[in-house]
Amino acid sequence: MSAPARRNTWLLVALMAPAAAFFLAFWLLPMVRLVGVGAGGPQGLSAYLLVITNESYFRSLLNTLGLSAAVTAATLVIACIAGLFLERNQFAGRSVLIAVLTFPLAFPGVVVGFLIILLCGRQGIVGEITLRLTGEKLVLAYTLGGLFLGYLYFSIPRVILTVMAAAEKLDHALVEAARTLGANPWQILRDVTIPALMPALISSGAICFATSVGAFGTAFTLATNITVLPMTIYGEFTNYANLSVAAALSIVLGIVTWAVLALARSLAGNTVAAAA
Amino acid sequence: MSAASQKRTALFYAQLIFTLLVCAFLVVPMVLSIMAGVTANYFVGIKSGVTTKWLVEVWNLYDRTIFLSIGIALASVVCTLVLGVPAAYVLAKRQGRVSRLIEELLVLPVAVPGLATALALIQFWGPFPQFRTSWLFILVGHVIFTLPFMVRPVLAIMLTGDLKSLEEAAATLGARFAQRFFSVVVPNVKGGILAGSLMVFTLSVGEFNITWMLHTPLTMTLPVGLADSYASMRLEIGSAYTIIFFVIIIPLLMAMQSMGGRTRDRARP
Secondary structure (H helix, E strand, O other): OOHHHHEEEHHHHHHHHHHHHHHHHHHHHHHHHHHHHHHOOOOHHHHHHHHHHOHHHHHHHHHHHHHHHHHHHHHHHHHHHHHHHHHHHHOOOHHHHHHHHHHHHHHHHHHHHHHHHHHOOOOOOOHHHHHHHHHOOOOOOOHHHHHHHHHHHHHHHHHHHHHHHHHHHHHHHHHHHHHHHHOOHHHHHHHHHHHHEEEEHHHHHHHHHHHHHHHOOHHHHHOOOOOHHHHHHHHHHHOOOOHHHHHHHHHHHHHHHHHHHHHHHHOOOOOOOOOO | OOHHOOOOOOHHHHHHHHHHHHHHHHHHHHHHHHHHHHEOOOEEEEEEEEOOOHHHHHHHHHHHHHHHHHHHHHHHHHHHHHHHHHHHHHHOOOHHHHHHHHHHHHHHHHOOHHHHHHHHHHHHHHHOOOHHOOHHHHHHHHHHHHHHHHHHHHHHHHOOHHHHHHHHHHOOOOOOOHHHHHHHHHHHHHHHHHHHHHHHHHHHHHHHHHHHHHHOOOOOOOOHHHHHHHOOOOOOHHHHHHOOOOOHHHHHHHHHHHHHHHHHHOOOO
């Protein structure tokens, strides 16, 4: 290596150093220690299997995965219908609708939980309407249904915007060709549009799933009767001061979300931006 | 667009109604919370009168959380700029296996649930109570979480732009590295820096999952205060507090949306 090239390399190393040092001190080393803490409890390394061997943790895991899968499936269907519609049609008020869809993007989970309580809690508008219509008050907020709606609330905007961005790049000539060849709208959707959108659907679906699995704020406000894994971890840490189990469970949770995102990226190409 | 010129069919209206329902699902609860925040007694209804007393009460109870959140968000932008822009420059210069690995690592705090990051920070830095109880502890959590959102847009612009030849030209003219960096590189990635800063600020203001674990009673941020008010105050106060949050966050989101729209339009032929 020539002297200027070597100097150049040192310069780059120096430029990367602050970020690297910060990351090491405030994430990587603490995380490595957390893995050790997880194995340092009375159960030792088998603490990492507790999520499967302990019945209540296992139920909490199943709740979390089932809920997240259902939310992801529903969000993808909703986002495809609304996203494709908004991308393909020009009409008055379209930009207002798109703006509305972006609002919830940066709402903290607690706010989403609170909004769901206003929508279908004990004093919620859904309860009022059902009371008048059927004579019975429908209170969904604190059930699995309420969590489902909350997770849907923060997932829909993210996925719709991804679907719209992908649909924008879609080759319109393909759709035209299919139409000329006599395909009906349903066939075009099934054989042209959906396959073309598939990478975007896989990546945004993975983000949606991973975000739901790790969602804490919404569960914090709504999950009084049902357990999901983030709430279980929080409970172990604050109510029982059981740091080793909380550590082991949160490492497992982290591995699940990371693996889902990594799998999606290997399936869909390098388009999986991480979730916010 | 050719689809737009077509006759509007039943399918169009079915999709329109569906899309409107989705928007209603997102907007109706927001409207409810705004109404609840200015209603004298929500359980009686709007006929009990419109009032600003809940907003005033929130301000008296929680004004510090608002200033702290804005302060932490600004500090996060400064920190992610200082750490992230040079890092993005290195990643743009050296596109190799090591760079990809560094990129992957930097995104991990976003891929892994905030709860895990917070637990790791608490048990690692807990032995330093001065740090543990200061607002800097929350700042550190926010910077770790938002750093990729600064690096990514800056890196993307560095990779698409003609940065290399511009820098070479400046070097030929005898510009030293610091001169090149601040007068050629930074101005050319202004768009990415702006987008990243806006994103970092917005995410920091809304961050709850990590902050809830890291906060102390003296370092409550806006979202933490919101959770506190939902749990312990009457519905009207929680709602009024949510209004204040909307007033801060929605202009930021609209700015982000219009910036995204502009870059998209520019990319269009």
